[in-house]
Amino acid sequence: DIQMTQSPSSLSASVGDRVTITCRASQSINKYLNWYQQEPGKAPKLLIYAASSLQSGVPSRFSGSGSGTDFTLTISGLQAEDSATYYCQQSYITPRLSFGGGTKVEIK
Amino acid sequence: QVQLQESGPGLVKPSETLSLTCTVSGGSISRYYWSWIRQIPGKGLEWIGFIYYSGSTNYNPSLKSRVTISVDTSKNQFSLELSSVTAADTAVYYCSKVTSGYWQFDLWGRGTLVTVSS
Numbered sequence: 001d002i003q004m005t006q007s008p009s010s011l012s013a014s015v016g017d018r019v020t021i022t023c024r025a026s027q028s029i030n031k032y033l034n035w036y037q038q039e040p041g042k043a044p045k046l047l048i049y050a051a052s053s054l055q056s057g058v059p060s061r062f063s064g065s066g067s068g069t070d071f072t073l074t075i076s077g078l079q080a081e082d083s084a085t086y087y088c089q090q091s092y093i094t095p096r097l098s099f100g101g102g103t104k105v106e107i108k
Numbered sequence: 109q110v111q112l113q114e115s116g117p118g119l120v121k122p123s124e125t126l127s128l129t130c131t132v133s134g135g136s137i138s139r140y141y142w143s144w145i146r147q148i149p150g151k152g153l154e155w156i157g158f159i160y161y162s163g164s165t166n167y168n169p170s171l172k173s174r175v176t177i178s179v180d181t182s183k184n185q186f187s188l189e190l191s192s193v194t195a196a197d198t199a200v201y202y203c204s205k206v207t208s209g210y211w212q213f214d215l216w217g218r219g220t221l222v223t224v225s226s
Contacts, residue, residue: 034212036153043202043216044153050210087153091211095166097155 002026002090006100014108019075021103023088028068032092035064035073038102039084047086048073075105083107110135112203112217119223120197126190126222130203137161137184141206143213144177144188146199149221154199158206159186193224 003026013019023033031051036044046055048064051071061076075082088100116128130142143158157167159177167175171190179186190197201222205215 032210034210036213043219044213045216046212046214049207049212049214055212055214089153089155089213094211096169097211099153099155101152 001096002029002093002098004088004090004098004100006086006088006103008103009101010104010106012106012108013078015078015080017078019078019082019105021073021086021105023066023071023073023100025069025071025090025092029090029092031067032090033064033066033071034089034091035062036087036089037082037084038087044087078105078107080107110205110215112205112215114201114203114217114220116220116222118221119225120193121226122194122224123192126188126193126197126201126224128188128201128203128220128222130186130188130217132184132186132205137179137181137186141208142179142186143204143206145202145204145213147202147219148196148199156188156190156201195224198222198224 005024007022033051035048038044047058047062052064063074085102085104087102111133113131120126138161141158144156157177159165174191176189200219202219203217204213207214
């Protein structure tokens, strides 16, 4: 199975900061990497698909990059409403879709 | 716009079968893939499986022996059955629409908590 490792597991940042979350795959997954945001008590929401494509309706301060094994989600200009847990998800091997462990973003 | 809503018992006894239904409203279930994902409270996300509107399925190997996902296009619904449940199956269960390009879960239901307890 492909293991997805996110880092850090949590972070605290101020409004306006640039925040970067990393997701590493245990083997190459090309660009089959998606990112989700989950606010407390809510369902996850798709932010980025195919490593770097912004889902419709998602603010442009969210961006994704990477391919192969290393990926990043960047929030450029953190907003108070971005307080949430962020998950990466690999879809390289269809019968074995899997998520990273999550990164909790808190606002200072 | 398309919305998803999970429904089913919130409490299931150990060794019994968990059954949930997802109703798709505001659009047709046809021509898309649909999935079930669960989240143990306070933990991460686990993909359970998905189904195409035609009925073809794909399951997480770790759950495959206990999972059945089915679709009823006439009712615009798809369903999950998980057999022989234990306390470890206590989780929030989400239904989701899947886009097959990069298998991204692009629309989610609000989720329903299912507790396994006697």
